[in-house]
Amino acid sequence: MAQPMVKAVQVHKSFGRVKVLNGVDLEVAPREVLCIVGPSGSGKSTFLRCINHLEKIDAGQLFVDGELVGYARRGGKMHELGERAVAEQRKNIGMVFQRFNLFPHMTALENVMEAPVRVRGESRATAREHAVKLLDQVGLSARRDMYPAQLSGGQQQRVAIARALAMRPKLMLFDEPTSALDPELVGEVLDVMRSLAEDGMTMVVVTHEMGFAREVGDAVVFMDGGVVVESGHPRDVLVNPRHARTAAFLSKVL
Amino acid sequence: MTQAAESVESMPTVRRRQPGRWVAAAVVCVLLAMLVNTFVTNERFQWDVVFDWFTSDRILAGLGRTIQLTVISMLIGIVLGLVLAVMRLSDNPLLSGVAWAYIWLFRGTPVFVQLLFWGFISALYPRLSLGVPFGPEFTSFSANELISPFVAAILGLGLNEAAYMAEIARAGILSVDRGQAEAAQALGMTRGLALRRIVLPQAMRVIVPPTGNQAIGMLKTTSLVAVLAYPELLYSAQLIYSANYQTIPLLITASLWYLLITSVLSVGQFFVERHFARGSVISAGATDRRGSLRRLAARLPGRRP
Ligand SMILES: Nc1ncnc2c1ncn2[C@@H]1O[C@H](COP(=O)(O)OP(=O)(O)OP(=O)(O)O)[C@@H](O)[C@H]1O
Ligand SMILES: [Mg+2]
Numbered sequence: 001m002a003q004p005m006v007k008a009v010q011v012h013k014s015f016g017r018v019k020v021l022n023g024v025d026l027e028v029a030p031r032e033v034l035c036i037v038g039p040s041g042s043g044k045s046t047f048l049r050c051i052n053h054l055e056k057i058d059a060g061q062l063f064v065d066g067e068l069v070g071y072a073r074r075g076g077k078m079h080e081l082g083e084r085a086v087a088e089q090r091k092n093i094g095m096v097f098q099r100f101n102l103f104p105h106m107t108a109l110e111n112v113m114e115a116p117v118r119v120r121g122e123s124r125a126t127a128r129e130h131a132v133k134l135l136d137q138v139g140l141s142a143r144r145d146m147y148p149a150q151l152s153g154g155q156q157q158r159v160a161i162a163r164a165l166a167m168r169p170k171l172m173l174f175d176e177p178t179s180a181l182d183p184e185l186v187g188e189v190l191d192v193m194r195s196l197a198e199d200g201m202t203m204v205v206v207t208h209e210m211g212f213a214r215e216v217g218d219a220v221v222f223m224d225g226g227v228v229v230e231s232g233h234p235r236d237v238l239v240n241p242r243h244a245r246t247a248a249f250l251s252k253v254l
Numbered sequence: 255m256t257q258a259a260e261s262v263e264s265m266p267t268v269r270r271r272q273p274g275r276w277v278a279a280a281v282v283c284v285l286l287a288m289l290v291n292t293f294v295t296n297e298r299f300q301w302d303v304v305f306d307w308f309t310s311d312r313i314l315a316g317l318g319r320t321i322q323l324t325v326i327s328m329l330i331g332i333v334l335g336l337v338l339a340v341m342r343l344s345d346n347p348l349l350s351g352v353a354w355a356y357i358w359l360f361r362g363t364p365v366f367v368q369l370l371f372w373g374f375i376s377a378l379y380p381r382l383s384l385g386v387p388f389g390p391e392f393t394s395f396s397a398n399e400l401i402s403p404f405v406a407a408i409l410g411l412g413l414n415e416a417a418y419m420a421e422i423a424r425a426g427i428l429s430v431d432r433g434q435a436e437a438a439q440a441l442g443m444t445r446g447l448a449l450r451r452i453v454l455p456q457a458m459r460v461i462v463p464p465t466g467n468q469a470i471g472m473l474k475t476t477s478l479v480a481v482l483a484y485p486e487l488l489y490s491a492q493l494i495y496s497a498n499y500q501t502i503p504l505l506i507t508a509s510l511w512y513l514l515i516t517s518v519l520s521v522g523q524f525f526v527e528r529h530f531a532r533g534s535v536i537s538a539g540a541t542d543r544r545g546s547l548r549r550l551a552a553r554l555p556g557r558r559p
Pocket of ligand 2: 044045046175176
């Protein structure tokens with residue numbers, strides 16, 4: 001097998017005295033779509049945020065494309081990386097948030113162009129050309145000059161996806177990208193994610209959309225209590241779970 | 255029933271009568287008339303003297319110094335205040351402690367006293383020198399020469415202002431959703447870049463209105479600089495009336511100038527606020543009420559398309 005895009009080895013994380021991650025192990029192959037499901041408070045968002053070092057892990061190791069995230073190994077110790085080195089790693093990892101987090105003082109187009117221009121140092125013309133293409137890809141070419149406040153939730157989330165893609169990431173993280181949306185707007189966002197998966201993007205998706213996980217996911221992990229309880233092909237995990245906890249969770253959400 | 259239904263569309267509405275408003279308006283009119291009357295008939299106002307001096311060289315020179323003091327002190331206050339606000343919000347306990355102590359000291363003592371301290375700094379440090387701490391000295395200056403009344407005024411006003419601006423800027427930065435900085439960092443921005451490009455432009459909406467207030471306050475606080483014998487607007491007026499005894503007219507002259515500049519600052523604040531409202535729901539639509547000002551602004555140079 002090729003080198004995994006994401007590899008987590010015994011990842012631990014606490015907030016003060018609250019242990020949130022108790023040794024998470026998982027792997028995501030390149031071009032694979034991994035869906036993470038689990039009850040509220042099980043540490044799904046926290047784990048996702050560890051992958052791009054928005055949260056520091058306390059113990060264990062996390063690799064993205066073979067590279068240790070947030071730390072460098074030197075002389076048998078893990079040394080925390082400086083801010084710039086961490087920022088450098090994050091360039092390759094796109095993230096989409098539950099609450100969109102678009103920049104409200106910029107138009108859709110400016111949102112998408114911002115990081116390529118300021119972080120990658122692309123020329124405005126190049127960045128603009130790419131941004132126009134991406135907004136077209138998510139079906140928003142007509143709204144590129146609108147501000148986030150003038151867009152619906154579904155449109156905002158699609159701009160957010162385009163914004164993350166503009167950095168040409170090799171991995172995309174989604175944290176419940178449709179949970180803040182009205183039911184009739186969920187479909188348009190899932191469609192964009194589906195076509196992204198078809199194009200071969202490696203994706204880690206925390207979601208409550210079991211239908212999406214079953215259809216688009218190549219693998220599903222069920223997390224509870226800060227550990228991976230069960231993982232495997234969506235058909236197995238979501239249809240014939242082996243663990244009682246998984247079955248109990250699924251009976252509640254399906 | 256049918257009759258009511260058919261005539262609803264054509265029925266005019268009658269506004270409620272508000273007799274209280276008419277009474278209040280009448281009272282206000284009478285009071286205004288009395289005020290205007292006394293302005294005009296009380297000869298001790300000496301409006302001719304007021305307007306003789308209004309554009310005199312000495313008053314205008316004082317006005318220029320007042321504006322200069324206001325602008326420079328506010329600039330120092332805003333820049334240093336931003337730095338202090340960022341320090342105060344830093345995870346580094348030393349940085350945030352230093353910022354806290356600065357604010358505690360400069361907000362906790364009267365600006366008048368601070369001005370006096372800077373004015374008398376040479377009593378404390380007769381010579382100021384540049385060199386390696388506890389090591390050799392490169393040059394040194396006499397404090398009296400270096401800290402002129404103007405410099406003392408700028409230091410006193412600017413450093414005091416920074417303490418207030420720090421709290422205003424901190425409130426502004428805290429008003430921006432944490433998700434904004436996170437989204438910026440997730441895109442590979444460093445904290446500094448995220449602050450400059452993403453957080454501060456949004457914080458400005460909260461920072462600008464109280465800063466306008468501070469600028470107007472500063473314009474008037476510069477009059478305290480008279481204590482350093484620096485001839486800004488008020489002290490210039492005082493110098494003139496101590497010679498010609500036209501005390502009241504000259505105080506009115508100065509007051510009219512303060513009022514005029516305050517008004518100009520308020521208009522400036524409007525435009526700055528509108529600039530930073532970019533993308534908010536108000537600027538995105540529903541601006542009819544401000545339509546005329548928008549059109550005025552559209553003709554001003556330097557606007558983004
Ligand atoms: N910054 C933080 N400080 C303290 N506790 C936190 C913090 N972030 C998360 N937690 C706690 O960690 C636990 C796991 O949170 P997390 O957001 O990862 O759960 P989740 O699986 O994403 O849940 P949900 O489905 O509700 O989003 C929760 O108990 C939460 O209260
Ligand atoms: Mg979550």
